Amino acid sequence: MTPDPLFDVRGKVALVTGASSGLGENFARCLAARGAVVVACARRADRLEALVRDGGAAHAVALDVTDPASVEAAVRRAVERAGPIDILVNNAGVADTKPSIELTEADWRRVLDTNLDGAWRVAQAVAKAMVAARRGGSIVNIASILGLRQATHLLAYAAAKAALVQVTRSLALEWARHGIRVNAIAPGYVVTEMNRDFFASEAGQAVVKRIPQRRVGSPRDLEGALLLLASDAGAYMTGSVVVADGGHLVNSL
Template sequence: MTNEYVTGLFSLEGKVALVAGASSGIGAGFAMALARAGADVALGARRTDRIEALAAEIMQVTGQKAIAVPLDVADGESVKATFDKVEGGLGTPTIIANNAGIAIPKWALDYNEEDWDTTMDINLKGMWRVGTEATKRMVAKGLGGSIVNTASILGLGVSPQQLIYATSKAAVIQMTKAMALEWQRYGVRVNALCPGYFKTEINAEFIDSEHGQKMVQATPAHRSGDIQELIPALLMLASPASSFTTGVALPVDGAHSVKLV
Protein backbone atom coordinates (compact mmCIF):
# COMPACT_ATOMS: atom_id res chain seq x y z
CA MET A 1 0.00 0.00 0.00
CA THR A 2 1.43 3.38 -0.99
CA ASN A 3 2.06 5.80 1.85
CA GLU A 4 0.61 8.98 0.38
CA TYR A 5 2.04 11.19 3.12
CA VAL A 6 5.64 10.17 2.47
CA THR A 7 5.15 10.10 -1.29
CA GLY A 8 3.69 13.59 -1.31
CA LEU A 9 6.30 14.97 1.06
CA PHE A 10 9.22 14.08 -1.21
CA SER A 11 7.50 14.25 -4.59
CA LEU A 12 9.22 16.25 -7.32
CA GLU A 13 6.24 16.12 -9.64
CA GLY A 14 6.09 19.16 -11.91
CA LYS A 15 9.72 20.10 -11.23
CA VAL A 16 12.57 20.46 -13.72
CA ALA A 17 15.99 19.23 -12.62
CA LEU A 18 19.45 19.64 -14.11
CA VAL A 19 22.23 17.22 -13.23
CA ALA A 20 25.72 18.50 -14.01
CA GLY A 21 28.16 15.65 -14.41
CA ALA A 22 25.47 13.09 -15.28
CA SER A 23 27.41 10.75 -17.56
CA SER A 24 28.35 8.13 -14.95
CA GLY A 25 28.54 7.18 -11.30
CA ILE A 26 26.86 9.42 -8.75
CA GLY A 27 25.53 11.87 -11.34
CA ALA A 28 23.86 9.15 -13.39
CA GLY A 29 22.31 7.72 -10.24
CA PHE A 30 21.05 11.16 -9.24
CA ALA A 31 19.46 11.72 -12.66
CA MET A 32 17.50 8.47 -12.55
CA ALA A 33 16.41 9.08 -8.95
CA LEU A 34 15.16 12.62 -9.62
CA ALA A 35 13.09 11.33 -12.54
CA ARG A 36 11.70 8.46 -10.46
CA ALA A 37 10.63 11.08 -7.90
CA GLY A 38 8.63 12.87 -10.61
CA ALA A 39 10.93 15.50 -12.10
CA ASP A 40 11.70 16.06 -15.76
CA VAL A 41 15.47 15.86 -16.00
CA ALA A 42 18.20 17.48 -18.09
CA LEU A 43 21.48 15.59 -18.16
CA GLY A 44 24.59 17.71 -18.62
CA ALA A 45 28.07 16.34 -19.33
CA ARG A 46 30.88 16.37 -21.86
CA ARG A 47 30.37 12.72 -22.85
CA THR A 48 27.21 13.22 -24.87
CA ASP A 49 26.94 9.60 -25.99
CA ARG A 50 26.62 8.54 -22.34
CA ILE A 51 23.96 11.07 -21.42
CA GLU A 52 21.94 10.45 -24.58
CA ALA A 53 21.76 6.75 -23.72
CA LEU A 54 20.87 7.54 -20.12
CA ALA A 55 18.16 10.01 -21.15
CA ALA A 56 16.54 7.31 -23.29
CA GLU A 57 16.70 4.85 -20.38
CA ILE A 58 15.19 7.37 -17.95
CA MET A 59 12.25 8.06 -20.24
CA GLN A 60 11.64 4.33 -20.71
CA VAL A 61 11.87 3.50 -17.00
CA THR A 62 10.10 6.50 -15.47
CA GLY A 63 7.92 8.03 -18.17
CA GLN A 64 9.37 11.46 -17.36
CA LYS A 65 10.92 13.75 -19.94
CA ALA A 66 14.70 13.61 -20.13
CA ILE A 67 17.08 15.46 -22.41
CA ALA A 68 20.84 15.27 -22.92
CA VAL A 69 22.68 18.59 -23.13
CA PRO A 70 26.41 19.06 -23.76
CA LEU A 71 27.96 20.74 -20.74
CA ASP A 72 31.51 21.69 -19.87
CA VAL A 73 31.44 23.37 -16.45
CA ALA A 74 34.94 24.77 -17.08
CA ASP A 75 33.51 26.93 -19.89
CA GLY A 76 31.17 29.75 -18.92
CA GLU A 77 29.63 29.98 -22.37
CA SER A 78 28.91 26.25 -22.34
CA VAL A 79 27.11 26.66 -18.99
CA LYS A 80 24.94 29.47 -20.35
CA ALA A 81 24.18 27.51 -23.54
CA THR A 82 23.16 24.51 -21.44
CA PHE A 83 20.64 26.54 -19.46
CA ASP A 84 19.26 28.04 -22.67
CA LYS A 85 18.67 24.55 -24.06
CA VAL A 86 17.13 23.25 -20.85
CA GLU A 87 14.77 26.20 -20.60
CA GLY A 88 13.77 25.73 -24.24
CA GLY A 89 13.24 21.98 -23.90
CA LEU A 90 11.85 21.50 -20.38
CA GLY A 91 11.52 24.86 -18.65
CA THR A 92 13.59 26.64 -16.00
CA PRO A 93 15.31 24.10 -13.77
CA THR A 94 14.66 24.68 -10.07
CA ILE A 95 16.54 21.59 -8.86
CA ILE A 96 20.27 21.54 -9.56
CA ALA A 97 22.44 18.53 -8.77
CA ASN A 98 25.83 20.22 -9.09
CA ASN A 99 27.93 17.10 -9.42
CA ALA A 100 30.70 17.57 -12.01
CA GLY A 101 34.18 17.03 -10.61
CA ILE A 102 37.59 15.43 -11.05
CA ALA A 103 40.42 14.15 -8.85
CA ILE A 104 44.14 13.98 -9.62
CA PRO A 105 45.72 11.88 -6.84
CA LYS A 106 49.38 12.65 -6.28
CA TRP A 107 51.73 13.23 -3.39
CA ALA A 108 51.69 16.90 -2.42
CA LEU A 109 55.17 17.70 -3.73
CA ASP A 110 54.42 16.12 -7.12
CA TYR A 111 51.58 18.47 -8.08
CA ASN A 112 52.10 21.21 -10.64
CA GLU A 113 50.17 24.38 -11.40
CA GLU A 114 48.24 22.73 -14.23
CA ASP A 115 46.90 20.11 -11.79
CA TRP A 116 45.82 22.89 -9.44
CA ASP A 117 44.20 25.07 -12.11
CA THR A 118 42.37 22.19 -13.81
CA THR A 119 40.95 20.80 -10.58
CA MET A 120 39.88 24.16 -9.20
CA ASP A 121 38.34 25.26 -12.49
CA ILE A 122 36.10 22.21 -12.58
CA ASN A 123 35.47 21.33 -8.94
CA LEU A 124 35.09 24.84 -7.53
CA LYS A 125 34.66 27.42 -10.26
CA GLY A 126 32.54 25.02 -12.31
CA MET A 127 30.09 24.63 -9.41
CA TRP A 128 30.09 28.39 -8.95
CA ARG A 129 29.29 28.87 -12.66
CA VAL A 130 26.40 26.40 -12.62
CA GLY A 131 24.96 27.52 -9.28
CA THR A 132 25.14 31.21 -10.14
CA GLU A 133 23.60 30.78 -13.60
CA ALA A 134 20.82 28.62 -12.17
CA THR A 135 19.99 31.14 -9.48
CA LYS A 136 20.00 34.13 -11.83
CA ARG A 137 17.43 32.37 -14.01
CA MET A 138 15.27 31.29 -11.07
CA VAL A 139 15.27 34.84 -9.72
CA ALA A 140 14.38 36.26 -13.14
CA LYS A 141 11.33 33.96 -13.26
CA GLY A 142 10.35 34.55 -9.64
CA LEU A 143 11.04 30.92 -8.75
CA GLY A 144 12.64 29.36 -5.72
CA GLY A 145 14.58 26.15 -5.88
CA SER A 146 17.20 23.82 -4.49
CA ILE A 147 20.88 23.49 -5.41
CA VAL A 148 22.73 20.45 -4.11
CA ASN A 149 26.50 20.64 -4.50
CA THR A 150 28.47 17.41 -4.37
CA ALA A 151 31.34 18.03 -1.97
CA SER A 152 33.16 15.21 -0.15
CA ILE A 153 34.22 14.12 3.31
CA LEU A 154 37.63 15.25 2.04
CA GLY A 155 36.21 18.74 2.35
CA LEU A 156 35.86 18.03 6.08
CA GLY A 157 39.12 16.14 6.64
CA VAL A 158 42.10 15.06 4.57
CA SER A 159 43.89 11.94 3.40
CA PRO A 160 47.21 11.44 1.59
CA GLN A 161 47.58 12.19 -2.14
CA GLN A 162 44.50 14.44 -2.25
CA LEU A 163 45.83 17.91 -1.42
CA ILE A 164 44.20 19.72 -4.34
CA TYR A 165 40.98 17.69 -4.37
CA ALA A 166 40.49 18.12 -0.60
CA THR A 167 41.18 21.84 -0.88
CA SER A 168 38.65 22.21 -3.69
CA LYS A 169 35.95 20.35 -1.76
CA ALA A 170 36.57 22.34 1.43
CA ALA A 171 36.08 25.46 -0.69
CA VAL A 172 32.86 24.00 -2.13
CA ILE A 173 31.50 23.63 1.40
CA GLN A 174 32.28 27.25 2.27
CA MET A 175 30.87 28.41 -1.07
CA THR A 176 27.70 26.44 -0.36
CA LYS A 177 27.26 28.24 2.95
CA ALA A 178 27.88 31.65 1.40
CA MET A 179 25.41 30.97 -1.41
CA ALA A 180 22.82 29.75 1.09
CA LEU A 181 23.19 32.89 3.18
CA GLU A 182 22.74 35.28 0.27
CA TRP A 183 20.17 33.39 -1.80
CA GLN A 184 17.73 32.48 0.94
CA ARG A 185 16.04 35.83 0.29
CA TYR A 186 15.13 34.54 -3.18
CA GLY A 187 13.83 31.20 -1.94
CA VAL A 188 16.84 29.37 -3.38
CA ARG A 189 18.28 26.83 -0.97
CA VAL A 190 21.88 25.61 -1.31
CA ASN A 191 23.20 22.52 0.45
CA ALA A 192 26.14 20.16 0.02
CA LEU A 193 26.42 16.40 0.15
CA CYS A 194 29.71 15.03 1.49
CA PRO A 195 29.99 11.42 0.31
CA GLY A 196 32.48 9.05 1.84
CA TYR A 197 33.93 6.16 -0.15
CA PHE A 198 31.46 5.26 -2.89
CA LYS A 199 32.56 2.86 -5.59
CA THR A 200 32.03 4.38 -9.05
CA GLU A 201 33.46 4.02 -12.52
CA ILE A 202 36.08 6.67 -11.74
CA ASN A 203 37.50 5.04 -8.61
CA ALA A 204 36.56 1.37 -9.00
CA GLU A 205 40.06 0.25 -9.92
CA PHE A 206 41.54 1.96 -6.87
CA ILE A 207 38.80 0.76 -4.49
CA ASP A 208 39.39 -2.83 -5.66
CA SER A 209 43.18 -2.57 -5.28
CA GLU A 210 44.98 -3.88 -2.21
CA HIS A 211 45.66 -0.35 -0.96
CA GLY A 212 42.07 0.71 -1.64
CA GLN A 213 40.65 -2.24 0.25
CA LYS A 214 42.88 -1.50 3.23
CA MET A 215 41.53 2.05 3.28
CA VAL A 216 37.93 0.86 3.03
CA GLN A 217 38.41 -1.74 5.78
CA ALA A 218 39.84 0.96 8.04
CA THR A 219 36.56 2.92 7.96
CA PRO A 220 33.89 2.33 10.65
CA ALA A 221 31.58 0.61 8.15
CA HIS A 222 34.37 -1.61 6.73
CA ARG A 223 32.90 -1.16 3.26
CA SER A 224 32.31 1.40 0.56
CA GLY A 225 28.86 2.88 0.08
CA ASP A 226 26.37 2.02 -2.62
CA ILE A 227 25.10 4.94 -4.69
CA GLN A 228 21.54 4.00 -3.72
CA GLU A 229 22.52 4.89 -0.14
CA LEU A 230 23.38 8.43 -1.20
CA ILE A 231 20.18 9.09 -3.14
CA PRO A 232 17.77 9.53 -0.19
CA ALA A 233 19.86 12.45 1.08
CA LEU A 234 19.73 14.06 -2.35
CA LEU A 235 15.95 13.66 -2.60
CA MET A 236 15.48 15.06 0.90
CA LEU A 237 17.51 18.18 0.09
CA ALA A 238 15.99 18.59 -3.37
CA SER A 239 12.37 18.29 -2.30
CA PRO A 240 10.02 20.90 -0.82
CA ALA A 241 10.13 18.83 2.39
CA SER A 242 13.44 20.57 3.14
CA SER A 243 12.08 24.07 2.58
CA PHE A 244 13.78 25.42 5.73
CA THR A 245 17.05 23.52 5.31
CA THR A 246 19.88 25.43 3.68
CA GLY A 247 23.62 25.90 4.15
CA VAL A 248 24.11 22.32 5.32
CA ALA A 249 27.11 20.11 4.50
CA LEU A 250 25.73 16.60 5.05
CA PRO A 251 28.15 13.67 5.32
CA VAL A 252 26.90 10.34 3.96
CA ASP A 253 29.79 8.13 4.90
CA GLY A 254 29.03 5.45 7.47
CA ALA A 255 30.58 7.56 10.26
CA HIS A 256 33.90 7.87 8.40
CA SER A 257 34.18 11.63 8.89
CA VAL A 258 33.81 11.40 12.67
CA LYS A 259 36.54 8.76 13.09
CA LEU A 260 39.65 10.20 14.72
CA VAL A 261 42.14 7.42 13.93
Protein backbone atom coordinates in the same frame (compact mmCIF):
# COMPACT_ATOMS: atom_id res chain seq x y z
CA MET B 1 2.21 3.95 -5.08
CA THR B 2 1.70 7.66 -4.33
CA PRO B 3 5.00 9.17 -3.21
CA ASP B 4 5.32 10.71 0.25
CA PRO B 5 4.26 14.34 -0.40
CA LEU B 6 7.17 15.49 1.74
CA PHE B 7 9.76 14.04 -0.65
CA ASP B 8 7.74 14.56 -3.84
CA VAL B 9 9.74 15.78 -6.85
CA ARG B 10 7.13 14.95 -9.51
CA GLY B 11 7.08 17.57 -12.28
CA LYS B 12 10.09 19.44 -10.86
CA VAL B 13 12.73 20.37 -13.42
CA ALA B 14 16.14 19.15 -12.26
CA LEU B 15 19.43 19.97 -13.96
CA VAL B 16 22.13 17.43 -13.07
CA THR B 17 25.75 18.12 -14.02
CA GLY B 18 28.21 15.26 -14.49
CA ALA B 19 25.27 13.02 -15.36
CA SER B 20 27.26 10.95 -17.87
CA SER B 21 28.64 8.55 -15.23
CA GLY B 22 28.98 7.64 -11.58
CA LEU B 23 27.07 9.53 -8.93
CA GLY B 24 25.61 12.07 -11.36
CA GLU B 25 24.10 9.37 -13.54
CA ASN B 26 22.49 7.82 -10.47
CA PHE B 27 21.23 11.19 -9.18
CA ALA B 28 19.57 11.70 -12.58
CA ARG B 29 18.02 8.22 -12.52
CA CYS B 30 16.83 8.67 -8.93
CA LEU B 31 15.03 11.95 -9.70
CA ALA B 32 13.65 10.76 -13.05
CA ALA B 33 12.27 7.57 -11.46
CA ARG B 34 10.34 9.79 -9.03
CA GLY B 35 8.79 11.89 -11.77
CA ALA B 36 11.18 14.83 -12.06
CA VAL B 37 11.95 16.24 -15.51
CA VAL B 38 15.70 15.70 -15.58
CA VAL B 39 18.10 17.62 -17.81
CA ALA B 40 21.32 15.60 -17.91
CA CYS B 41 24.46 17.62 -18.57
CA ALA B 42 28.13 16.72 -19.17
CA ARG B 43 30.69 16.70 -22.00
CA ARG B 44 30.16 13.11 -23.24
CA ALA B 45 26.98 13.56 -25.29
CA ASP B 46 26.79 9.88 -26.30
CA ARG B 47 26.49 8.80 -22.66
CA LEU B 48 23.83 11.43 -21.93
CA GLU B 49 21.80 10.34 -24.94
CA ALA B 50 21.99 6.71 -23.79
CA LEU B 51 20.69 7.86 -20.38
CA VAL B 52 17.74 9.62 -22.03
CA ARG B 53 16.95 6.52 -24.14
CA ASP B 54 17.02 4.50 -20.94
CA GLY B 55 14.50 6.79 -19.17
CA GLY B 56 17.12 8.12 -16.73
CA ALA B 57 16.64 11.69 -17.99
CA ALA B 58 14.23 13.63 -20.19
CA HIS B 59 16.80 15.81 -21.96
CA ALA B 60 20.53 15.72 -22.73
CA VAL B 61 22.44 18.99 -22.92
CA ALA B 62 26.17 19.28 -23.60
CA LEU B 63 28.04 21.19 -20.90
CA ASP B 64 31.66 21.95 -20.04
CA VAL B 65 31.65 23.57 -16.60
CA THR B 66 35.11 25.08 -17.17
CA ASP B 67 33.79 27.19 -20.07
CA PRO B 68 31.57 30.16 -19.07
CA ALA B 69 29.95 30.33 -22.53
CA SER B 70 29.11 26.62 -22.40
CA VAL B 71 27.52 27.02 -18.94
CA GLU B 72 25.40 29.97 -20.06
CA ALA B 73 24.29 28.17 -23.23
CA ALA B 74 23.48 24.94 -21.37
CA VAL B 75 21.31 26.67 -18.76
CA ARG B 76 19.49 28.60 -21.49
CA ARG B 77 18.93 25.39 -23.48
CA ALA B 78 17.75 23.52 -20.38
CA VAL B 79 15.11 26.19 -19.65
CA GLU B 80 14.01 26.26 -23.32
CA ARG B 81 13.52 22.50 -23.37
CA ALA B 82 12.26 21.69 -19.89
CA GLY B 83 10.95 24.96 -18.43
CA PRO B 84 12.10 26.85 -15.29
CA ILE B 85 14.68 24.94 -13.25
CA ASP B 86 13.62 23.92 -9.72
CA ILE B 87 16.58 21.77 -8.70
CA LEU B 88 20.29 21.89 -9.53
CA VAL B 89 22.49 18.92 -8.65
CA ASN B 90 25.92 20.49 -8.99
CA ASN B 91 27.90 17.28 -9.28
CA ALA B 92 30.53 17.53 -12.08
CA GLY B 93 33.99 16.93 -10.69
CA VAL B 94 37.43 15.47 -11.29
CA ALA B 95 40.06 14.08 -8.94
CA ASP B 96 43.84 13.98 -9.23
CA THR B 97 45.95 11.81 -6.94
CA LYS B 98 49.56 12.91 -6.73
CA PRO B 99 52.04 13.90 -3.99
CA SER B 100 51.70 17.66 -3.48
CA ILE B 101 55.41 18.19 -4.14
CA GLU B 102 54.87 16.91 -7.69
CA LEU B 103 51.66 18.81 -8.42
CA THR B 104 51.95 21.03 -11.51
CA GLU B 105 50.20 24.32 -12.21
CA ALA B 106 48.12 22.48 -14.79
CA ASP B 107 47.11 19.72 -12.31
CA TRP B 108 46.07 22.29 -9.72
CA ARG B 109 44.14 24.42 -12.27
CA ARG B 110 42.27 21.47 -13.77
CA VAL B 111 40.90 20.34 -10.40
CA LEU B 112 40.09 23.85 -9.14
CA ASP B 113 38.62 24.93 -12.50
CA THR B 114 36.20 22.02 -12.54
CA ASN B 115 35.37 21.37 -8.88
CA LEU B 116 35.30 24.93 -7.57
CA ASP B 117 35.10 27.50 -10.38
CA GLY B 118 32.82 25.22 -12.40
CA ALA B 119 30.48 24.57 -9.48
CA TRP B 120 30.23 28.29 -8.68
CA ARG B 121 29.69 29.14 -12.36
CA VAL B 122 26.83 26.65 -12.77
CA ALA B 123 25.25 27.65 -9.45
CA GLN B 124 25.27 31.31 -10.44
CA ALA B 125 23.87 30.70 -13.95
CA VAL B 126 21.07 28.53 -12.56
CA ALA B 127 20.35 30.99 -9.73
CA LYS B 128 19.98 33.81 -12.28
CA ALA B 129 17.41 31.68 -14.12
CA MET B 130 15.62 30.88 -10.83
CA VAL B 131 15.51 34.56 -9.84
CA ALA B 132 14.19 35.50 -13.30
CA ALA B 133 11.46 32.85 -12.96
CA ARG B 134 10.59 34.17 -9.44
CA ARG B 135 9.95 30.73 -8.00
CA GLY B 136 13.04 29.88 -5.95
CA GLY B 137 14.61 26.46 -6.02
CA SER B 138 17.07 24.05 -4.47
CA ILE B 139 20.78 23.79 -5.25
CA VAL B 140 22.58 20.66 -4.07
CA ASN B 141 26.36 20.89 -4.34
CA ILE B 142 28.27 17.62 -4.30
CA ALA B 143 31.22 18.21 -1.98
CA SER B 144 33.17 15.42 -0.26
CA ILE B 145 34.38 14.35 3.17
CA LEU B 146 37.72 15.55 1.76
CA GLY B 147 36.30 19.07 2.06
CA LEU B 148 35.99 18.48 5.81
CA ARG B 149 39.08 16.39 6.51
CA GLN B 150 42.26 15.60 4.59
CA ALA B 151 44.11 12.69 3.03
CA THR B 152 47.52 12.44 1.43
CA HIS B 153 48.01 13.13 -2.29
CA LEU B 154 44.67 14.89 -2.79
CA LEU B 155 45.64 18.50 -2.06
CA ALA B 156 43.89 20.26 -4.95
CA TYR B 157 40.77 18.13 -4.61
CA ALA B 158 40.52 18.68 -0.84
CA ALA B 159 41.11 22.42 -1.25
CA ALA B 160 38.43 22.68 -3.93
CA LYS B 161 35.86 20.70 -1.92
CA ALA B 162 36.58 22.68 1.29
CA ALA B 163 36.03 25.87 -0.70
CA LEU B 164 32.81 24.42 -2.15
CA VAL B 165 31.52 23.94 1.41
CA GLN B 166 32.10 27.66 2.04
CA VAL B 167 30.56 28.55 -1.33
CA THR B 168 27.50 26.55 -0.23
CA ARG B 169 27.16 28.44 3.05
CA SER B 170 27.82 31.87 1.50
CA LEU B 171 25.31 31.35 -1.32
CA ALA B 172 22.73 30.04 1.17
CA LEU B 173 23.09 33.28 3.08
CA GLU B 174 22.80 35.50 -0.01
CA TRP B 175 20.10 33.66 -1.92
CA ALA B 176 17.63 32.87 0.87
CA ARG B 177 15.91 36.16 -0.03
CA HIS B 178 15.20 34.69 -3.49
CA GLY B 179 13.74 31.49 -2.05
CA ILE B 180 16.78 29.53 -3.23
CA ARG B 181 18.10 26.94 -0.78
CA VAL B 182 21.76 25.95 -1.16
CA ASN B 183 23.02 22.81 0.57
CA ALA B 184 25.75 20.25 0.04
CA ILE B 185 26.17 16.51 0.30
CA ALA B 186 29.58 15.36 1.49
CA PRO B 187 29.87 11.75 0.37
CA GLY B 188 32.47 9.41 1.70
CA TYR B 189 34.02 6.84 -0.62
CA VAL B 190 31.47 5.58 -3.11
CA VAL B 191 32.21 2.90 -5.67
CA THR B 192 31.93 4.13 -9.24
CA GLU B 193 33.57 2.97 -12.44
CA MET B 194 36.56 5.25 -11.81
CA ASN B 195 37.56 3.65 -8.47
CA ARG B 196 36.08 0.11 -8.59
CA ASP B 197 39.50 -1.50 -9.24
CA PHE B 198 41.11 0.48 -6.41
CA PHE B 199 38.58 -0.70 -3.83
CA ALA B 200 39.04 -4.29 -4.97
CA SER B 201 42.82 -3.97 -4.36
CA GLU B 202 44.74 -4.49 -1.11
CA ALA B 203 45.24 -0.71 -0.71
CA GLY B 204 41.52 -0.16 -1.24
CA GLN B 205 40.59 -2.80 1.30
CA ALA B 206 42.87 -1.06 3.83
CA VAL B 207 40.80 2.12 3.31
CA VAL B 208 37.59 0.16 3.88
CA LYS B 209 38.92 -1.03 7.27
CA ARG B 210 39.04 2.62 8.42
CA ILE B 211 35.32 3.13 7.70
CA PRO B 212 33.23 2.33 10.82
CA GLN B 213 30.53 0.59 8.72
CA ARG B 214 33.35 -1.48 7.05
CA ARG B 215 32.06 -0.88 3.54
CA VAL B 216 32.30 1.70 0.81
CA GLY B 217 29.10 3.34 -0.30
CA SER B 218 27.11 2.69 -3.44
CA PRO B 219 25.60 5.59 -5.43
CA ARG B 220 22.18 4.57 -4.06
CA ASP B 221 23.38 5.33 -0.52
CA LEU B 222 23.21 9.04 -1.43
CA GLU B 223 19.62 9.05 -2.67
CA GLY B 224 18.09 9.78 0.75
CA ALA B 225 20.26 12.87 1.21
CA LEU B 226 19.53 14.01 -2.35
CA LEU B 227 15.75 13.69 -2.00
CA LEU B 228 15.80 15.38 1.41
CA LEU B 229 17.66 18.43 0.08
CA ALA B 230 15.97 18.58 -3.34
CA SER B 231 12.37 18.31 -2.13
CA ASP B 232 10.14 20.18 0.31
CA ALA B 233 11.26 17.75 3.01
CA GLY B 234 14.29 20.05 3.30
CA ALA B 235 12.25 23.28 3.16
CA TYR B 236 13.89 24.72 6.30
CA MET B 237 17.40 23.55 5.37
CA THR B 238 19.86 25.90 3.74
CA GLY B 239 23.61 26.15 4.20
CA SER B 240 23.71 22.55 5.48
CA VAL B 241 26.33 19.96 4.67
CA VAL B 242 24.88 16.46 4.87
CA VAL B 243 27.57 13.82 5.38
CA ALA B 244 26.90 10.34 3.97
CA ASP B 245 30.06 8.29 4.58
CA GLY B 246 29.40 5.16 6.64
CA GLY B 247 30.95 6.98 9.60
CA HIS B 248 34.34 7.59 7.92
CA LEU B 249 34.62 11.13 9.35
CA VAL B 250 34.10 9.91 12.89
CA ASN B 251 36.61 7.06 12.79
CA SER B 252 38.80 6.55 15.83
CA LEU B 253 42.02 8.54 16.29
